[in-house]
Amino acid sequence: MAGARLFRGAAGLITLGALIVQYALLLERMRDSSAATLRFLSYFTLLSNSLGAAAFLAPALAPNTAAGRFFARPGVRTAATLYLLVVGAVYHAILASRWDPQGWQLAADIALHTISPIAILIDWLFLTPKRDLSFRLVPPALLFPLGYGLWALALGAWNGFYPYPFLDVKTLGYLAVGFNLAILLAIFAALGGLMVAVGRRLPAAAQR
DSSP: OHHHHHHHHHHHHHHHHHHHHHHHHHHHHHOOHHHHHHHHTTOHHHHHHHHHHHHHHHHHHOTTSHHHHHHHSHHHHHHHHHHHHHHHHHIIIIIGGGOOOOHHHHHHHHIIIIIHHHHHHHHHHHTSOOTTOOGGGHHHHTHHHHHHHHHHHHHHHHHSOOSSGGGOHHHHOHHHHHHHHHHHHHHHHHHHHHHHHHHTTSOGGGTO
8 A cells, every 4th residue: 555655645745735835826916814815715626625635645644543544434535536526627617718827826726626636536546445435425525515605605795706707696696606506516416426336336456
């Protein structure tokens, strides 16, 4: 398992480094640590990658701790993979064409939207046991995106900032945003169920 720990450690450090760069860029732009922190916590991408960094690093660096054992659980790793796959897919399908990042922002974007989702998918396919996955893990896995959606709407109602176009109540209204959230949750549920079904049927070599 030394190879798995090395892979997870490297992927976790890349993800963590990108998160630090992104926070530094927000701090430089906003020049206020409280505002930068709140803005950081407004993005599903950054929250999901924070979870992904923990999923990589905890089993790699501290496998015998409570955190290491928790993030090594197949259900937890499947949920983290689900979130980052949606992050990568939504970014490249909808958001990437809307702006042109440069410099450190481009590096952070590539790490958070491409490298991290691909790395955790590789981890899930080849390093995560999946034979005992259950469809019962899908409803609890929806709590994270649901909680984020409610948090983003509450935060936007307070400060007027909506991090993604499909959450912009000022432009779309609550009915349309609610519909968008319902569609996203349905996508999470369908993809989560598909991951469970596929994971349980992968060849034995991918189950170890």
